[in-house]
Every structure is written in structure tokens, then in C-alpha cells.
Amino acid sequence: MAEKEILRVENLNKYFGDHHVLKNINLRVRQGEHVVIFGPSGSGKSTLLRCMNLLEEPQSGSLFFLGKDYGPKAPKKTWPWQSNDGLADPRYLRTHIGMVFQQFNLFPHLTVLDNVTLALRRTKKIPRPEANEKAMKQLKSVGLEHKAQAYPSQLSGGQQQRVAIARALVMEPRLMLFDEPTSALDPELVGEVLAVMKDLALGGMTMVVVTHEMGFAREVGDHLVFMDDGNIVEEGGPEVLVNPTNDRTKMFIKAIL
Amino acid sequence: MKREFQFRWDFVYDRWELLAKGLGMTLYVSFLGMILALALGLLIANLRMSKFALLRWLAQAYINIFRAIPLFVFIIWMYYGLPIVLGIDFDPITAGVLCLALQYAGWLAEIYRSGIGAIGKGQREAALSLGLTRFQSFWDVIFPQAFRIMLPPMGNQFVGMLKDSSLVGIIGVFELVRQAQLAVSQTFRPFEFYTAIAIIYIILTQLLSQGVSVLERRQQV
Numbered sequence: 001m002a003e004k005e006i007l008r009v010e011n012l013n014k015y016f017g018d019h020h021v022l023k024n025i026n027l028r029v030r031q032g033e034h035v036v037i038f039g040p041s042g043s044g045k046s047t048l049l050r051c052m053n054l055l056e057e058p059q060s061g062s063l064f065f066l067g068k069d070y071g072p073k074a075p076k077k078t079w080p081w082q083s084n085d086g087l088a089d090p091r092y093l094r095t096h097i098g099m100v101f102q103q104f105n106l107f108p109h110l111t112v113l114d115n116v117t118l119a120l121r122r123t124k125k126i127p128r129p130e131a132n133e134k135a136m137k138q139l140k141s142v143g144l145e146h147k148a149q150a151y152p153s154q155l156s157g158g159q160q161q162r163v164a165i166a167r168a169l170v171m172e173p174r175l176m177l178f179d180e181p182t183s184a185l186d187p188e189l190v191g192e193v194l195a196v197m198k199d200l201a202l203g204g205m206t207m208v209v210v211t212h213e214m215g216f217a218r219e220v221g222d223h224l225v226f227m228d229d230g231n232i233v234e235e236g237g238p239e240v241l242v243n244p245t246n247d248r249t250k251m252f253i254k255a256i257l
Numbered sequence: 258m259k260r261e262f263q264f265r266w267d268f269v270y271d272r273w274e275l276l277a278k279g280l281g282m283t284l285y286v287s288f289l290g291m292i293l294a295l296a297l298g299l300l301i302a303n304l305r306m307s308k309f310a311l312l313r314w315l316a317q318a319y320i321n322i323f324r325a326i327p328l329f330v331f332i333i334w335m336y337y338g339l340p341i342v343l344g345i346d347f348d349p350i351t352a353g354v355l356c357l358a359l360q361y362a363g364w365l366a367e368i369y370r371s372g373i374g375a376i377g378k379g380q381r382e383a384a385l386s387l388g389l390t391r392f393q394s395f396w397d398v399i400f401p402q403a404f405r406i407m408l409p410p411m412g413n414q415f416v417g418m419l420k421d422s423s424l425v426g427i428i429g430v431f432e433l434v435r436q437a438q439l440a441v442s443q444t445f446r447p448f449e450f451y452t453a454i455a456i457i458y459i460i461l462t463q464l465l466s467q468g469v470s471v472l473e474r475r476q477q478v
Binding site for chain 1: 377379380382383384385386387388389390393397398401402405476
């Protein structure tokens, strides 16, 4: 696989106070790749994902997105009046990386349609009619065009998460991050969200997914990463799930299957 | 023996223009004070939530000090004290409005802070993750949600300011109470005039809470 690299994490370290959450993490995400990160809670997998779009700022290391460093060493664009010359603009990164949260985080005061169009209108300055058109197409792709005028509180958890996915996708991101997207859902609603994610994967979207859904990992994942205590303990193709080499991985997989 | 008291509302009726002028001044001072307090309170609330300890400390000090000073003292101090100490000379209306605004900004800052604090950090993260600026995240996502929570306590503050604005009468701003005092000194009918302005305050407060309820209902989803 000589596909283009989208994201590369190099020697990344993250501390919360004295707690060393991420210990010298190295990870590469290539175009079209479906990375699945799994491991026990507290292993740092969500923090790693959140570092990828700078919701968490790592203390050291590099974060390359499309070849440009956004890590702590890179001079950052902090204020709108700064020129772009040579500065890493976290907003550029975030505009091109979509994120789906465990708790959906839809905007409760906006309709489903406005949830999906807000970033188009604000970030890309697309006028409302055109933004609405794009949003309706995206809502249709997750099967929720009939809910466009509803408010998030009127939807089921599964529907909310599908709207959240549409909200991220409408920005046409180069990479999608999923932070335990089904963990807050009733078991019967998990399927509809996973189905949308599978469609997305089949369509060639580059994805990094933190999940406990091992069925999904086996089916969709082509680069599996097992994390424990802030380290990447083991990584590889789907065979990691069948024949783990590391004892910690073996234990974890045995425990959850 | 019970003394017969005759209400003489005709005195009030004859001087309704005085009260109307006073009402206008009361509204002017309170609205201006409230607008300034809303803006300043928001600024202080943001400082209070800043990531820099010094700014947080300054905002907290502001809140502690300005909320503690009795408005009466503050107004006297601003109008009579500042010219002596610093040579800053305000006209009575400016001094009064400033005092109301500075004091209420402290209260409002705390209301802003609790309202904004009640919005989960996931909302801000979702907004930022979509590429919105911090400013857009605040105005498009956080503030509209916090506003719903803040509206009732802000309405209460406004009612408080409406009544507190009577204190600026002491430096010669002819608002409702001061006008009533003037009318009383001309007619010796205190009971009628003070009852009349009490009724006006009740009506104002009613109108205001009605307005807040309408706004609240419009915000409801």
C-alpha cells in the first residue's frame, strides 16, 4: 500500500497534570485507511483521537496533517488577524477533519438542518440556500431528510448520532474521527449508526474509530491499534484480533469476546 | 376617634406631567444602565473564565468590591468624591448611570458565568471541531443556549435596577421618586403621590416580567 499519508503522529506525549496519558505515540493514517483503536478505558485512546484535531494539546511530539506539522513545536495561528505565512492554523485542520462524539453534541437550540448548515455558513461562508441544499443531500445519505425541521431533542439517540455524522460529513472532510460513537446508545440503536459508518467506509472515507464494537472492527478495520496505559501495545491488520501476539492484547480480546 | 382621611387624587392628576417626566427619566436611566451593565458584565464574566490567573483574579476582585458597596454610598462617592480626589466631574445623570451599570455588571457577570458554565463543554468542542472560531463558537452555539438559562435572573436584575434607579435622585436626577418628592413639597400630599408612583413601579415591573416571559416562550423549543 503506497497510498498517500493523511495524518502522522510522531513521538506524541500528553500529560494531564502528573498523569502521563500518552507515552511517545507513533501512528500513521493513510488515505482510505480505516484505523480502529481499541483497548481498556483509561488507556488513552480517546485522548489520542482528541489530540488529532487539537481538542487536546499534546505537550511534545508532532502531528502532521497533509504534510504540515500542527504539533506543539509548530508556530500556531492564534488570532484571526495573523497572516497564514508558515503558521499552522488549527482551524484549517479542524475544517478538514470531521469529528463524531460519544455524546453526539448536537446543538440543541438549532434544528437538524441548521445543525448541519452552521459550519458551512460560518466557516465556508456558503449562503443559506446553497448550504441547505448540501445539508439535505447529506441528511438523505444518513436517511434523515424527513427530520430536517426537527430539533435534536425530538430524535432518538441513533438518529442524533446520524445527524452528527451528517454535520461532520457536509464539510467534506479528508478524515473522520469517531470517538466511541455508539457507546452512549441503546443496544437496539447501535446498528443504524454502524450501518452508516460502514457505508462511509465502503465509500472510501479515511477514518479513525475508537470503539468497543469488535464486530465492526473486524469487518471494517484494516489497521487495528491496541492501546493500554498510554502505549500502543500492538498494531496491524485484522489478524491482530485473531492472533494477537502481545499478552495484554490477548487478555483484552479474550475478555471482551 | 378616628380621623377621616380624604384621598385627594386631583393633586396627582394636576401634576401628572411631573410624574410623566420622572417616569421618562427613570426609564432612561435604567435602560441605559442595564445596557451598559449587560455589556460590561459579559466582559467581566469572560475575564472571570479566562485561562490567565491574573485576569480571573481581577474579575473576581471587581465582582467582590462593586457588589459590596451600597449603591447610596457609591453614588455619593462617584458624584461628590471623584471630582475632589481625581478631578473627574460627571453630570448627575452620567454619574448615576455609571454607578448603576458598574454595580449591576458585577451581579450580571455572575449570572453570565453560571449560565455559560451550565452549557456542557461538548458544545464548544463540537463547534470548534467544525472549524468555527472561538468567537463564533461563543455567539452561535454557547450564548444562545446560555441566554435561555440567564433570562429569568436577568429579568430580576432589571426589576432591581428599575427600583434602584430611584437612588440617583439624591444627586439631583429628577426621576420618578425625586419628582414625587418635589410634588409633595408643593402640595403636602405625600400619601397620594407616593402611592401613585408605587403603582407606576408595580405596572413597570409587571410589564417587564411579561416581556421576559414572552421572550422565554419564544426561546423554548
